[in-house]
Amino acid sequence: MTTRGTIGVLVIGVPALALLAFGPRGRYGEPPGRTVVRYWEKWAGVEGQVMQRIVDRFNRTVGAEKSIWVEYNAVSSIEQRTLIATAGGDPPDVAGLYDFIVPQYADQGALRPLDDLARDAGVDLNTLKPVWLDICRYEGRLYALPSTPYTIGLYYNRELFRRAGLDPDRPPETIAEFTECVKRLTLSDAVTLSNGEQGQRIVQAGFTPSTAMLGWWTWVWPCFFDGRLWDGQRCLIDAPAGRAAMHWIAELRQAQGVEPMLSFEATSGAIESAQNPFLSGRLAMVFQGPWLSNWLARYAPKLDYAVAPFPSITRERRNVFASTDVFVIPAGSRRPREAMTFLAYMMRQEVLEELCREHNKLSPFRTPGPNFYATHPNPHVRVFDEMANSAYAFGYPPMPMWLRVLDELKQMLNVVLAFPERTDSAMETAQRKVDEIVGDYRQMAARRRGGTP
Amino acid sequence: MSRSARERTGRRGLLSGLVWTAPWWLGVLLFLAVPMGMSLYISFCDYPLLQPPVYVGSANYAALATDPVFHKVLWNTVLFAVLAIPLGTVVAVLLAVLLNQRVRGQGFFRTCVFVPTVVPLVGTALVWLWMLNPEYGLVNHGLRAIGPVFEHINNGIALIIGHRVEWIGELAAGPKWLQLPGWAVSSLVLISLWGVGSPVVIYLAGLQDISEELYEAAMLDGASGTRRFWHVTLPGLSPVILFNVITGLIGTWQIFALPYVLMRAEQGPGRSTYFYTMYLFDNAFRYLKMGYASAMAWIQLFIILALTGLVFLVSRRMVHYRGA
Secondary structure (H helix, E strand, C coil): CCHHHHHHHHHHHHHHHHHHHHCCCCCCCCCCCCEEEEEEECCCHHHHHHHHHHHHHHHHCHHHHHCEEEEEEECCCHHHHHHHHHHCCCCCCEEEEEHHHHHHHHHCCCECCCHHHHHHCCCCHHHECHHHHHHHEECCEECCEEEEEEEEEEEEEHHHHHHCCCCCCCCCCEHHHHHHHHHHHCEEEEEECCCCCEEEEEEEECCCCCHHHCCCCCCCHHHHHCCCCECCCCECCCCHHHHHHHHHHHHHHHHHCHHHHHHHHCCCCCCCCCCCCCCCCCECEEEECCCHHHHHHHHCCCCCEEEECCCECCCCCCCEEEEEEEEECECCCCCHHHHHHHHHHHCCHHHHHHHHHHCCCCCCECCCCCCHHHHCCCCCHHHHHHHCCCCCEECCCCCCCHHHHHHHHHHHHHHHHHCHHHHHHHHHHHHHHHHHHHHHHHHHHHHHCCCCC | CCHHHHHHHHHHHHHHHHHHCHHHHHHHHHHHHHHHHHHHHHCCEECCCCCCCEECCCHHHHHHHCCHHHHHHHHHHHHHHHHHHHHHHHHHHHHHHHHCCCCCCHHHHHHHHHHHHHCCHHHHHHHHHHHCCCCCCHHHHHHHHCHHHHHHHHHHHHHHHCCCCHHHHHHHHCCCCCCCHHHHHHHHHHHHHHHCHHHHHHHHHHHHCCCHHHHHHHHHCCCCHHHHHHHHHHHHHHHHHHHHHHHHHHHHHCCCHHHHHHCCCCCCHHHCCCCHHHHHHHHHHHCCCHHHHHHHHHHHHHHHHHHHHHHHHHHCCCCCCCCC
16 A cells, blocks of 8 residues: 555545544443333424433333333434335324424324323323314314413514514504504615615514514414404405405505515514514514523513514403424324333423423423523513403414415415405415315215215 | 458457447346336326336326326416516526626636525525515515615506506515415525526536627627627627536426425415426325326426427527537
């Protein structure tokens, strides 16, 4: 071997050998005699570490007592992987999914109903707030248990309120008040265009429902006009509440300026960055969840902000969007009882609240533990938690064909935001397509059941 | 050697050959032929993955014929291919010819053109997201700087045709590249040029293969640089161009990752950046319509095969193989 070759082998080989000898070690396998429960979850990073810590504690305590070993795996694209593994007959025993996927998977028979299993394992569902259980049910049966629930509220920048002559201690409660706030908080500069004409550039927006600017929930707006999207038979896009919501968005858009808003929204950074428009003070109000305070603490610790329920059309009825990550047991799980033993441990108040607190989410319990609020990273957690008690809290529409419908609703909103004058035709198109999707799904479901479509 | 001995040896040779090539043909059989056969069967079924497939005849194919989203993604993909392949080919060939010139720093220039192709796709998408930002992006900054030139052109056009051309006006002001349907596909075509380094390398290799004698003969005949390019370089490069066009064609019909990352898994304004493979993926893994997705996959295969055949047919008189 030449000198150069020897040096090359040494440069690559020595660190490789050192890595083998002294490098990080994989986790040791389960102790002998334990039944392994495979748990797939979407959380990695800090969130995953919290869950791993809880799993380790279970394995040391209840797991050791009952001869169960939970193997935690952080999995990306969790819903697709769980689906493929379930279809392949080798699903995990526990999976951490999103609530909106539950109706689809339950309807397809991919999830094991949990009513009996939970009862046998001694899980007291009465300790949980009803809204979270409603979200976990599909057609009257319990298919999931809430893991880290949240409501979505209106974050508003108190300093910008003051500058606009608004009372920072009196956030808007109705859509009319909110509209007025948005208009007063939207500021623009005059700019000269290349053709010499005067144009407008937004420097601060009051609010936008655009997906490009932290508007993650494109379908919720009719619900704040006291409507609901799904009546069990039909998707109610063109119902009065839906029409009122879309026309409100269109009118707001026109008042703010369509073109300048599109340009402004394109400048939005991701939520977890310093370019987050709410953090940088360019967006005065945003519809977001409790986790936003993580980024506020990191990137804008001095920002003077508060949280309130998102306004509704009337002051009397407070509509609140509530959602939760969930635990499920896939239909093909080979160890459902052991899986439920683990979930029963997770549903202990002190355990679940530890997870929820460290994930910056809410407590799913009717009465949160004594330290929950005091140690929670979000200073406004009580507001979010109180919202979950609203009699008008709503979750994702329990539609088994939801993802297809959602794509159409997103398209509709995008058309309204870019071409507000086409609002009616966008709604008609969306309604027609969604009706087709619902019909198509029913036809397929009937065919699979062997009945007449 | 007797006949039976020859047969025995032949059989043994065949067996030995089959054993040694087993990793390949078993792999093809198990991981390509069988899945393809199953996919063909599933394309005639309603198959939501979680329940057994139910045979529905040609219902999936019939539904595709009337599905407006399918038509939209088909159109988007065709539009992208029609814009990206010729533009990419012209730019790549011209760059290759430039980089083939013997100038100082040739290696440096070649590296500059190739380096973008090794940048990970997600990084590329994020960089372009900012480059195309309507307010602060470098592209619009440049366009606004030369905006008056566009305005003069537009005014000239207005004198001829009686009205200004809207898109030239938008170009002068800096378009909302990824925010409006009319510009979104153009943005992706623009970004696709970022990866032009790969075909440039192939064209460069092709250029090395063109005989110097042909250039010398053309020069002796008094051919100018442009004529030498048209009559020597391009014909000599034609087999390579054909190869790149066909691989480009297959690539554009399978475009997925770039718009997926760039639009943050959204379908773009008016579904303008929603392409064939993205819709196929959504049907398979989000909507759980595996039968429908399989039908789409087979249609995609036939479209690619047909277009490849068409390109071969059309190019028969245009491609010059050495020694042919």
